[in-house]
Amino acid sequence: MYINDVNLSPLVVAQASESYHLDTTLNRWVEVLVDCPGSTGLFTYRLPAQLEIKPGDILSVPFGAQQLGAIAIRLLAQPNFNLPPEKIREVEDIVSVGFFPSAYWELLNRVAAYYYTPLIQVIRVALPPGLLGRSQRRIRLVGDRGAGGLGAPSGDRGKRGQGAGKSSYLLVSPDPSAFLTPTARQVWELLQGQAAGDYSFIYLQQKVKSAYRGIRELLRFGLVESYLEPPRLTRPKLQKAVTLTGTIDDDLTNRQKEILEVLRRHNGELWQTELLQICNASSSILKTLAQKGYIVVEEREILRTEQGPALVGDGAKSLTTAQASALQTIQTLDGFAQVLLHGVTGSGKTEVYLQAIAPLLNQGKSALVLVPEIGLTPQLTDRFRARFGNKVSVYHSALSDGERYDTWRLMLTGEPQVVIGTRSAVFAPLPNLGLIILDEEHDSSFKQDSPIPTYHARTVAQWRAELENCPLVLGSATPSLESLVSVRELGGKGQGAYYLTLPERVNSRPLPPVEIVDMRQELQHGNRSIFSRSLQAALQELQERKQQGILFIHRRGHSTFVSCRSCGYVMECPHCDVSLAYHHTEEKAPELLRCHYCNYVRSHPKFCPDCSSPYLKFFGSGTQRVTQELARQFPHLRLIRFDSDTTRNKGSHRTLLTQFANGEADLLVGTQMLTKGLDLPQVTLVGVVAADGLLNLSDYRASERAFQTLTQVAGRAGRGDDPGRVIVQTYTTEHAVIAAVRSHDYQSFSQAELEQRQALNYPPYGRLILLRLSSLDPIQVQNTAQIIATALNTEEEFEILGPAPASILRVANRYRWQILIKFAPEALPQLPDWEEVRSLCPSSVSLTIDVDPINIM
Numbered sequence: 070m071y072i073n074d075v076n077l078s079p080l081v082v083a084q085a086s087e088s089y090h091l092d093t094t095l096n097r098w099v100e101v102l103v104d105c106p107g108s109t110g111l112f113t114y115r116l117p118a119q120l121e122i123k124p125g126d127i128l129s130v131p132f133g134a135q136q137l138g139a140i141a142i143r144l145l146a147q148p149n150f151n152l153p154p155e156k157i158r159e160v161e162d163i164v165s166v167g168f169f170p171s172a173y174w175e176l177l178n179r180v181a182a183y184y185y186t187p188l189i190q191v192i193r194v195a196l197p198p199g200l201l202g203r204s205q206r207r208i209r210l211v212g213d214r215g216a217g218g219l220g221a222p223s224g225d226r227g228k229r230g231q232g233a234g235k236s237s238y239l240l241v242s243p244d245p246s247a248f249l250t251p252t253a254r255q256v257w258e259l260l261q262g263q264a265a266g267d268y269s270f271i272y273l274q275q276k277v278k279s280a281y282r283g284i285r286e287l288l289r290f291g292l293v294e295s296y297l298e299p300p301r302l303t304r305p306k307l308q309k310a311v312t313l314t315g316t317i318d319d320d321l322t323n324r325q326k327e328i329l330e331v332l333r334r335h336n337g338e339l340w341q342t343e344l345l346q347i348c349n350a351s352s353s354i355l356k357t358l359a360q361k362g363y364i365v366v367e368e369r370e371i372l373r374t375e376q377g378p379a380l381v382g383d384g385a386k387s388l389t390t391a392q393a394s395a396l397q398t399i400q401t402l403d404g405f406a407q408v409l410l411h412g413v414t415g416s417g418k419t420e421v422y423l424q425a426i427a428p429l430l431n432q433g434k435s436a437l438v439l440v441p442e443i444g445l446t447p448q449l450t451d452r453f454r455a456r457f458g459n460k461v462s463v464y465h466s467a468l469s470d471g472e473r474y475d476t477w478r479l480m481l482t483g484e485p486q487v488v489i490g491t492r493s494a495v496f497a498p499l500p501n502l503g504l505i506i507l508d509e510e511h512d513s514s515f516k517q518d519s520p521i522p523t524y525h526a527r528t529v530a531q532w533r534a535e536l537e538n539c540p541l542v543l544g545s546a547t548p549s550l551e552s553l554v555s556v557r558e559l560g561g562k563g564q565g566a567y568y569l570t571l572p573e574r575v576n577s578r579p580l581p582p583v584e585i586v587d588m589r590q591e592l593q594h595g596n597r598s599i600f601s602r603s604l605q606a607a608l609q610e611l612q613e614r615k616q617q618g619i620l621f622i623h624r625r626g627h628s629t630f631v632s633c634r635s636c637g638y639v640m641e642c643p644h645c646d647v648s649l650a651y652h653h654t655e656e657k658a659p660e661l662l663r664c665h666y667c668n669y670v671r672s673h674p675k676f677c678p679d680c681s682s683p684y685l686k687f688f689g690s691g692t693q694r695v696t697q698e699l700a701r702q703f704p705h706l707r708l709i710r711f712d713s714d715t716t717r718n719k720g721s722h723r724t725l726l727t728q729f730a731n732g733e734a735d736l737l738v739g740t741q742m743l744t745k746g747l748d749l750p751q752v753t754l755v756g757v758v759a760a761d762g763l764l765n766l767s768d769y770r771a772s773e774r775a776f777q778t779l780t781q782v783a784g785r786a787g788r789g790d791d792p793g794r795v796i797v798q799t800y801t802t803e804h805a806v807i808a809a810v811r812s813h814d815y816q817s818f819s820q821a822e823l824e825q826r827q828a829l830n831y832p833p834y835g836r837l838i839l840l841r842l843s844s845l846d847p848i849q850v851q852n853t854a855q856i857i858a859t860a861l862n863t864e865e866e867f868e869i870l871g872p873a874p875a876s877i878l879r880v881a882n883r884y885r886w887q888i889l890i891k892f893a894p895e896a897l898p899q900l901p902d903w904e905e906v907r908s909l910c911p912s913s914v915s916l917t918i919d920v921d922p923i924n925i926m
């Protein structure tokens with residue numbers, strides 16, 4: 070529970086004692102980014118004599134006819150020569166000092182440089198939405214009257230001006246207006262006249278000519294302070310809290326005692342709604358208790374950080390030998406180091422994270438935990454909350470603006486805490502970071518494909534750990550080849566890198582045996598079902614044994630395409646070069662055809678649009694088809710479908726998983742989402758309906774990704790007391806990935822895969838940059854791609870692959886071409902001049918530079 074001292078203090082400015090001891094004769098110009106839609110360049114302003122500015126400060130500047138928020142980027146000794154000095158306008162004021170700690174600022178700059186992205190775009194990813202744009206700058210009197218923040222009493226006039234402990238120019242004079250300039254006095258008097266002593270900056274400017282001069286003066290004297298008011302949308306939310314104040318006496322009724330007892334058990338504090346709910350009481354009984362002085366009921370700020378359900382507290386587990394030794398290594402690290410924690414599925418990596426974080430919090434430090442997707446967070450966040458209670462908050466882009474904003478403010482308080490979040494949380498502004506953890510570090514959702522910056526959270530996390538001088542722990546049962554090689558190379562050079570393993574599951578549970586079923590043989594034996602005989606038998610047994618299973622399907626929807634049996638016509642999307650997938654969720658629902666690329670939807674036709682034949686056939690199976698098929702063959706099995714169609718609503722991941730964990734279904738049927746960190750001890754059976762969809766993808770990482778996905782999904786079986794088993798159905802039993810999955814052999818698989826990568830100079834040995842071009846005009850985009858490729862070909866260090874059409878040329882009516890640049894990392898200093906490359910693009914063609922791309926299809 071957070072009380073109202075979590076106010077805006079980190080955003081408050083005008084701390085007159087702050088001084089940067091800069092040489093004021095130099096650096097009298099500053100380049101700033103303005104927060105104005107569409108503006109990406111830097112603008113130069115002059116510094117007024119009395120202002121000391123550091124990069125990262127938030128300023129207000131005149132811009133056209135407006136007054137805008139801006140961020141100081143760098144100080145200049147000389148303005149650019151082609152700018153006539155008399156044209157340069159003056160910074161109006163500093164709105165917020167040291168808003169970005171310097172390490173954080175450097176991080177943003179590195180991201181901008183490495184991913185060739187304008188800094189403002191990086192800032193937009195890092196900051197909660199609209200922080201600058203919608204925030205309003207306000208001025209208030211300092212002292213009891215103005216600065217008390219939320220719920221502060223509007224104090225008595227005689228004491229104003231005192232208690233402004235921040236100011237070294239503190240005044241005791243009864244009437245400061247005596248020595249103020251007329252402008253400052255005018256502003257001062259206006260504020261005096263307002264009940265809370267608080268006006269927006271804009272209002273003061275309208276009322277008083279050159280108000281900013283007067284305000285600056287008042288700020289200097291510590292008479293007022295300037296602060297950023299959160300946008301209205303994200304105003305702090307208030308809620309009634311009940312606090313126990315007295316001891317429980319005998320003059321109370323049993324009912325009253327019961328309520329106080331509940332409060333006491335909750336450390337003397339609860340939200341009123343919660344208390345009433347727990348006790349099934351009405352608010353009148355609280356009123357009585359408040360009158361008698363046993364409790365205090367007051368409005369407090371409730372931070373809209375995402376709240377999990379109430380959890381039973383959980384203590385540290387006693388560690389296995391491997392866990393203990395991994396933990397010990399992590400805890401002896403001092404400063405930056407990179408740790409790869411390679412623990413097989415179910416080996417207890419999370420417990421290592423938890424115990425690595427616990428002592429940090431006691432030292433006043435914070436930890437950042439990055440996870441691939443929201444679907445995975447409920448279980449993981451529950452574990453963290455059970456251990457660390459309200460020190461844990463969640464930060465990801467699916468939060469509402471209000472939630473994001475509040476979580477942000479909570480971080481800025483500097484309280485030791487744990488933030489769990491997805492990709493963009495790598496920018497969470499936690500001061501005093503003690504540790505960064507990337508769980509499931511191999512997962513491709515850590516990479517942003519679009520829009521720019523096309524950053525990889527693992528890369529950014531590494532820079533961040535370096536800049537903050539704290540360890541970075543990468544955890545996975547199937548480490549990415551990048552991390553494996555990077556840790557080996559750094560470790561070889563004696564540079565703080567560690568490869569730690571947890572080779573066994575906890576309690577010495579075995580990894581589940583993996584049975585590979587050849588679907589070609591099934592067909593030869595006359596089995597036309599999508600389920601092999603082995604899988605059918607296993608499903609049959611599931612219910613008899615009261616156990617649970619997971620069925621993995623590569624695709625959502627029903628069928629991947631629909632075609633006519635008479636003429637072979639295939640139903641296609643009118644806007645993309647792909648076939649439409651058939652969607653049919655339940656018996657009475659409409660039958661639809663949907664494009665998985667642009668979301669175009671149409672109804673399923675009764676007759677072939679080409680030859681009017683009624684014989685349309687479905688090919689390829691998605692989750693819907695499989696659940697329908699299951700319902701037909703196993704009518705008694707209770708199913709839950711878990712894919713992006715059924716988990717669209719907020720909280721639905723949690724709901725479905727809870728239902729499953731409570732035994733309300735026998736089988737969980739779903740896509741990729743199932744593979745990520747689910748820990749359900751009752752699951753004994755894992756089935757993969759068709760591994761082929763994963764094996765036969767065309768890019769260079771297809772094998773690595775297939776191995777990771779299959780190993781992860783197999784790892785969901787047998788995590789409890791009952792042993793597990795895995796059945797993988799495929800038409801290509803001879804594939805190397807299949808063999809490695811069967812024998813749980815990460816080492817030989819990665820060795821063989823690395824040899825191939827090295828031979829072809831692919832990552833992690835060579836580096837890639839992908840240029841994605843797209844346009845509504847098919848000719849123009851192709852020509853542009855050709856021109857750019859030709860221009861790049863003059864550089865010898867690069868191997869240019871392409872230009873080639875994307876594997877799906879047209880998506881949402883845009884034609885897509887791409888150029889892949891491959892080079893040895895040593896060539897880094899001579900990368901192409903991207904501005905020049907961009908200048909080859911006509912305005913009808915858009916170009917995205919994807920650095921270290923992951924999706925190349």
Ligand SMILES: Nc1ncnc2c1ncn2[C@@H]1O[C@H](COP(=O)(O)OP(=O)(O)OP(=O)(O)O)[C@@H](O)[C@H]1O
Pocket residue numbers: 386387388389392412413414415416417418419420545546575576745746747748784788
């Ligand atoms: N030392 C321990 N003693 C007993 N149980 C433990 C211990 N460590 C972890 N566990 C339990 O073992 C289970 C598996 O742990 P966890 O989910 O952390 O594995 P993991 O390594 O993250 O697996 P995956 O990579 O498959 O997600 C959990 O239920 C966890 O509570």
Ligand SMILES: [Zn+2]
Pocket residue numbers: 633634635636637638677678679680681682
């Ligand atoms: Zn037809």
Ligand SMILES: [Zn+2]
Pocket residue numbers: 642643644645664665666667668669880881
């Ligand atoms: Zn489409």
